[in-house]
Amino acid sequence: MNFVGTPVVGIDVSKSKLDIALLKNGKLKSKVLPNNRDGYAELIKWLKNQDVTLDAVHICMESTGVYSEPVALALSDMGMKVSVVNPASIKGFGQSLIIRNKNDKADATLIARYCAAMSPALWQAPSHEQRQLRAWNEHLASLKDIRQQQANRIEALEFANQTEVAAHAKTHLDWLDKQIKQLENDIDDHIDRHPDLRHDAELIESIPGLGRGTAAKVLGRVGNLRRFGSAKELAAYIGVTPRQRQSGSSVRGRTTITRMGCRDLRAALYMPALTAIRKNPLLREFANRLQSTGMAKMAVIAAVMRKLVHQMYGVVRSGKPFDPNHMGKRLAGEHGI
Numbered sequence: 001m002n003f004v005g006t007p008v009v010g011i012d013v014s015k016s017k018l019d020i021a022l023l024k025n026g027k028l029k030s031k032v033l034p035n036n037r038d039g040y041a042e043l044i045k046w047l048k049n050q051d052v053t054l055d056a057v058h059i060c061m062e063s064t065g066v067y068s069e070p071v072a073l074a075l076s077d078m079g080m081k082v083s084v085v086n087p088a089s090i091k092g093f094g095q096s097l098i099i100r101n102k103n104d105k106a107d108a109t110l111i112a113r114y115c116a117a118m119s120p121a122l123w124q125a126p127s128h129e130q131r132q133l134r135a136w137n138e139h140l141a142s143l144k145d146i147r148q149q150q151a152n153r154i155e156a157l158e159f160a161n162q163t164e165v166a167a168h169a170k171t172h173l174d175w176l177d178k179q180i181k182q183l184e185n186d187i188d189d190h191i192d193r194h195p196d197l198r199h200d201a202e203l204i205e206s207i208p209g210l211g212r213g214t215a216a217k218v219l220g221r222v223g224n225l226r227r228f229g230s231a232k233e234l235a236a237y238i239g240v241t242p243r244q245r246q247s248g249s250s251v252r253g254r255t256t257i258t259r260m261g262c263r264d265l266r267a268a269l270y271m272p273a274l275t276a277i278r279k280n281p282l283l284r285e286f287a288n289r290l291q292s293t294g295m296a297k298m299a300v301i302a303a304v305m306r307k308l309v310h311q312m313y314g315v316v317r318s319g320k321p322f323d324p325n326h327m328g329k330r331l332a333g334e335h336g337i
Contacts, residue, residue, distance in 0.1 A: 197219055273305045
């Protein structure tokens with residue numbers, strides 16, 4: 001495989017450090033730097049010392065959320081070309097090269113080789129309001145998890161007749177309920193303060209089965225839906241596209257969803273899909289049609305989740321609220337998940 005050409009940098013990002021691999025003219029150089037502002041500045045100096053032109057080098061890293069995004073933002077703000085890649089793509093590439101070593105230095109080298117071979121698409125930095133919305137959503141989800149744990153604890157205490165302890169725990173539950181309600185109001189206010197977010201949220205909410213909470217999660221996690229070339233691309237990003245397991249005459253596995261995208265969004269779409277089967281005329285008809293073919297209940301729900309993603313993309317892309325007559329033409333005759 002020929003890696004000669006544009007210099008590339010693979011970065012394996014962890015909480016405290018950056019393992020860096022520079023691939024230039026077929027030669028590999030490595031560096032370890034702290035994962036902070038000083039480390040980013042030192043990376044620039046190091047690249048310049050290696051006679052690397054900053055606006056020409058292509059930097060690639062895996063998507064690791066809270067740790068990778070600050071790095072990508074800082075380097076992108078400096079005018080550098082940055083790609084943030086799904087870890088599954090890097091893993092698959094490594095398997096194709098039959099790479100056996102697994103450590104931070106080897107991972108950075110693999111990312112650099114992937115970048116040189118595949119030339120991944122450049123990363124588009126999310127807006128400040130989107131990043132803030134995502135942070136609000138993550139904080140809200142965390143509080144809801146804590147609330148559920150506390151509710152389970154109270155139930156166990158009451159079953160054990162520990163009434164005094166249960167009563168004390170309920171005061172914490174009441175506090176959590178107030179905090180959750182306040183956070184939900186803060187999220188609504190945040191969306192309403194930003195016209196672009198408010199416009200897209202209202203379009204998504206026009207789809208029967210989807211409310212403000214789901215719209216906030218989608219916009220916080222995905223951002224501008226228009227950046228995707230098609231509804232299928234958005235569905236693949238979220239991870240609700242079908243995956244078949246068929247080969248020859250012996251392998252006849254059932255079709256499932258890929259589960260290779262945003263797990264939190266798939267979870268967020270589950271209950272709206274159940275609501276949409278009851279209230280969304282197009283998806284009710286779609287679900288009934290799939291059920292009549294003998295498709296399993298969970299497979300039908302997964303199919304409805306995918307169609308909800310298609311409908312979200314449709315209303316945002318067109319800029320028009322949900323219209324069952326218009327969208328019905330696209331869904332007519334479609335099957336599978």
